[in-house]
Amino acid sequence: MFVKWSCGCKGMLIEDHCWVIDNCDKDPCGPYEPLAIYERNMTDRRSLLVGREERKNLTQEELDEEVMKTYEPLPYEEVETLLKEMNRLMQDGYGLRRVQSILKYEWPKE
Numbered sequence: 001m002f003v004k005w006s007c008g009c010k011g012m013l014i015e016d017h018c019w020v021i022d023n024c025d026k027d028p029c030g031p032y033e034p035l036a037i038y039e040r041n042m043t044d045r046r047s048l049l050v051g052r053e054e055r056k057n058l059t060q061e062e063l064d065e066e067v068m069k070t071y072e073p074l075p076y077e078e079v080e081t082l083l084k085e086m087n088r089l090m091q092d093g094y095g096l097r098r099v100q101s102i103l104k105y106e107w108p109k110e
Contacts, residue, residue, distance in 0.1 A: 002074040002082070005042055010074060010082065018042040021082055034089050035082070042069045 003013045008024030020040045026033045047055060047063035055063065074082075 002079045003071040004074050006070045013071065035085055043067060044069055
């Protein structure tokens with residue numbers, strides 16, 4: 001299932017394994033970073049995920065506990081955008097391989 005985690009990362013959740021496709025922590029002012037697919041630990045300390053009022057009711061051990069970030073299903077429009085971008089990047093890669101193949105070809109000498 002395609003999901004968006006509470007941190008802003010977008011990816012796939014497959015049998016409790018988190019595969020990020022579009023990470024939330026890339027530099028928005030930096031160079032273009034295409035999508036990448038990699039497995040990432042999507043847990044965080046509970047203290048970073050709960051509100052101030054709820055934090056008062058928890059012990060330090062409970063606050064330090066690692067818990068899964070919350071997530072929600074990614075809307076179809078965003079899934080479609082991700083898939084189109086992944087397809088475009090794959091096509092660019094195939095095109096580059098074709099050019100590399102042509103450049104490596106040993107043309108007959110006349």
